[in-house]
Amino acid sequence: MVLKGAGESGDLPFGERLRAELGSPTAVVPLDSSPRSRVWRVELAGTPAVVKQLVADPEAADRYTREVTALQLASRATPPVAPSLLATDPEHHVLVLEHLEHHHPAEDWLIDHATTLARLHATIDPDAPLPTWSAPTPTDADAFLRLAHHLDVPTTPGVQDELNALLERLRTMPTTALLHGDPCPGNDMHTTAGVRFIDFEQASLGNGLVELAYLRIGFPTCWCATAPPPHLLHAAETAYRTTWLTTTGTTLPSTTDACAGWLLRGDALVPGAQRGTVDHLAEATTRDWHWGTATARQRLIHRLGVVSELTADDGALAQFGLLTSAMRARALARWPGLGPLPTRRP
Incomplete structure (x- = not known):
């Protein structure tokens, strides 16, 4: 603030x-x-x-x-x-x-961010009067397949089946965490006593993987889209998983499904006030726009790359992974000159 x-x-x-x-x-x-x-x-x-x-x-x-x-x-x-x-x-x-006194975050800020996020997630009370996290829907999946069509990338019959199964897995993820709803740079206060999260207006009950995925997929609901360097990303994800294990005694699977879910959401290309208005994936095929630190197409290409890498050895999303890889290549060819997401937070 x-x-x-x-x-x-x-x-x-x-x-x-x-x-x-x-x-x-x-x-x-x-x-x-x-x-x-x-x-x-x-x-x-x-x-x-x-x-x-x-x-x-x-x-x-x-x-x-x-x-x-x-x-x-x-x-x-x-x-x-x-x-x-x-x-x-x-x-x-x-x-x-x-009142929290915020200090400029250190170069390795993401590690403390992830550690505190895991500890926040572990404070869940399943009976708390909070809504359940909303998973992506068949409408989101259909919009994504239309995006593939707009990019002239053919889809194989197996992709629809994989997407249907993905949506079901996301819908039925165990509710094990208090989700912040917008755990972004700027909503984390770096104080002399550690990281504190603020602005819980979108809090819900869900699975921590959907917010752990923020680190890799580029902070999808945030104006400050960021892609941390690989070594920092690995350290932060490890810190989250270690803290979660220490706090809850349980381990976590891969974030592949969670990252794929964020890729499907066209609404994660625009600020909150603009969500639920139009098909933003389709809109990105006709124009680009800035939101904070990146454009919509930069965000989309980053997410396509993340998911194509994560699904390379994932049998459950093998066809979907090939599709995302082809879509990313076609998008880069159609929209030349787009740079990567920034590696540092503002």
Whole structure:
């Protein structure tokens, strides 16, 4: 969160309920935030804190519930994996949070990010009032096959069967993790005491593999698409798996299916506000657009490459892997000059 400049309390949503519990806020400073929330830095009895309000829209109540529930679950981790939740005002969708001082991440930031992500995932309560993660659908798969057609890449009969089986495996993945929903660079605060995740508005219950896959597939829901160097990626994935094993006593399979699932999602080429509007895979065949650190076509080519590599020795997705490899080659030929995703976070 970046300071925008000093200000007065003004429309700070800090009513009598919060004042009775925490006292009156001082030194109020607005912070940058997404269009769906308003955030301030304040001081409470001389201690910095953060006030966050989910703005009034049809989904505000749901996003508020998700964030409060996820923060409560995450608070069980030691050392912490998220800021402390100091108080809430459900009527106005307001949270008061511990203030975290962010420092510039180290070169090997991804290792601490992955380690904390595993510990966050392990705080799940299966009975928590959170929605279940939504897997890609047959509509996503159909859009991907249309993309292959747009690129003049033929599909073999076995591809449809492999995709149907993939969708079923993703739909029935064991629900073993508290998912952040958007575990991206920028939603991880690198403090002197370790990494803490913020902004849990999209939290859900699901399988940690779908967010471990972010590291390899390029942070699909994030403006800051990044492809870490192979040595750092390997170290971070190992750190996640080791931490998960230590914390839960269980091992994890490959992220191949999870990465393939992210490839199918055309909505993972655009910001949240634009999702669910059009077929973005088809749109990418007629135009390219920038979102954060990369263009839609850069993201797509990266994901095609990741999945083609992961499926090279995967019998369950052998035909799909050949298809993704051919699609990547055709896309690079049709759209020359596209560079790779950046290797460093902004």
